[in-house]
Amino acid sequence: MNRFMTVAVAGAALALGVATEAMAQAKPDVLVKQRQAAMTLIGKYWGPVAGMASGKVPYNADIVARNATYLENLSQMPWDGFHESTKGEKSRTLPEAYSQKAKFDEIAERMQAEIAKLGVVARAKNEAGVKQQFGAVGKTCGACHDGFRAK
Amino acid sequence: MFVLGSPAAAGLLLFIGVLAPNVLAQVPPPPPPPVQSGAPAGAKPAAEMPQVPQASAPPADPAARRGEYVASAAGCLGCHTEAKDKAAAYAGGRALKTPFGTFYGPNITPHPVAGIGKWSEADFARAIREGLRPDGAHYFPAFPYPSFARITDADLKDLWTYLRTLPPSARPNQAHDLGFPFNWRFLVRFWKWLYFTPGRFTPDPKRSAAVNRGNYLVNVLGHCGECHTPRNFLGGPKRARHLAGTPKGADDGGTSNLTPSNLKKWDDAELAGFLQSGMTSEGDVTGERMGEVVRNTTSRLTAQDLSSMIAYLRALPAIADEP
Numbered sequence: 511m512n513r514f515m516t517v518a519v520a521g522a523a524l525a526l527g528v529a530t531e532a533m534a535q536a537k538p539d540v541l542v543k544q545r546q547a548a549m550t551l552i553g554k555y556w557g558p559v560a561g562m563a564s565g566k567v568p569y570n571a572d573i574v575a576r577n578a579t580y581l582e583n584l585s586q587m588p589w590d591g592f593h594e595s596t597k598g599e600k601s602r603t604l605p606e607a608y609s610q611k612a613k614f615d616e617i618a619e620r621m622q623a624e625i626a627k628l629g630v631v632a633r634a635k636n637e638a639g640v641k642q643q644f645g646a647v648g649k650t651c652g653a654c655h656d657g658f659r660a661k
Numbered sequence: 662m663f664v665l666g667s668p669a670a671a672g673l674l675l676f677i678g679v680l681a682p683n684v685l686a687q688v689p690p691p692p693p694p695p696v697q698s699g700a701p702a703g704a705k706p707a708a709e710m711p712q713v714p715q716a717s718a719p720p721a722d723p724a725a726r727r728g729e730y731v732a733s734a735a736g737c738l739g740c741h742t743e744a745k746d747k748a749a750a751y752a753g754g755r756a757l758k759t760p761f762g763t764f765y766g767p768n769i770t771p772h773p774v775a776g777i778g779k780w781s782e783a784d785f786a787r788a789i790r791e792g793l794r795p796d797g798a799h800y801f802p803a804f805p806y807p808s809f810a811r812i813t814d815a816d817l818k819d820l821w822t823y824l825r826t827l828p829p830s831a832r833p834n835q836a837h838d839l840g841f842p843f844n845w846r847f848l849v850r851f852w853k854w855l856y857f858t859p860g861r862f863t864p865d866p867k868r869s870a871a872v873n874r875g876n877y878l879v880n881v882l883g884h885c886g887e888c889h890t891p892r893n894f895l896g897g898p899k900r901a902r903h904l905a906g907t908p909k910g911a912d913d914g915g916t917s918n919l920t921p922s923n924l925k926k927w928d929d930a931e932l933a934g935f936l937q938s939g940m941t942s943e944g945d946v947t948g949e950r951m952g953e954v955v956r957n958t959t960s961r962l963t964a965q966d967l968s969s970m971i972a973y974l975r976a977l978p979a980i981a982d983e984p
Contacts, residue, residue: 549945553943554943556944557940557942560938561938564938604909648946649949649952652946652947653949655947655949657914657948659914660909661914661916
């Protein structure tokens, strides 16, 4: 059993290494699809949380907790898709996303940190905390959508 | 709130081309628009976010409550409140970066020294209607008086009543930080001669009550064109492209085209939902500049006022995006 686990873990680690390597070489159009897919899913799971946190939809702590956890994972996924190689691809991303990469990365990190905080209060079923935190998350989304995405 | 990163910024506009008959000086004050501002401030949709600074409790006086609604519709909070948590509402300090320099919104609480406590109602009316300080100097048009000037008398009075109910804040004003020659305040006189036409809002009898109310909310109180209409190098509005959006600027993503050529992609329910929540039904969050407008203004308007604004935008001539 132990020996099996060792092999399995080693195999998984190898596969992960290969996968990461493969991602770095992904074609630009695939990278764009990847980041757009992540953003689409973020929107899908963010919408109900924002609706509930703002009182537009009846609050359901279980859905908020589940979605916040999904969002925590999804929030890490778009970023390597904004690779230099995708500059020439058709998308709403503005050239500033590449030319002002430090600022872009800073907002992306802030967004992940705010969503992580949302996850903590959501899983604690802290409704007041969620209602407080969702605005901070929304602002980090909006911070990027102003200067880095075409209207 | 105002897209002051764009080349537009400090100037302001008005659509004399579109609304020429409305902006002629000396038009007698029109009757208030049909759906007057009497909408109760208590009717705020719940979508407001908790960290928006708010002046304590809603005022008891009905005139002040109406004035609070006017203040929301005009988005006063954005420029007149510092951008930090727990900032005193309307106590000033917000930095507005523009191509002409950085403006700091002043304290408009009734503090006698730091705010506008010593002003008379006539001083206030002159500031809004003519862009003049009590001492007669010109305001820079970062203060969107070219839009606000046409406010109805009733709304102006209610707004003044509301501002008098704010807790006075001693927060001192900060001097604007403007490049030469924009720091020469007297040059604003010339700018106003070019781009500012005082007058009153006059409903167009050929349009529906909703379109007229929407026109008033979009162009006078909401001052949407301050950001959504492109400007020339002097900061004056390009009137032929009224509300047609602005291209990407040096450090912003521009603003959306609000004419039917763009808005036709959205149905009324989607637009109303967006103005209430700041996001699409797919959970796509708007940029933070508009996000602030949604928090401070559109999410606080009645459903009827939102549909009036939409009706007005739908009735605009379609203008294609700039290539």
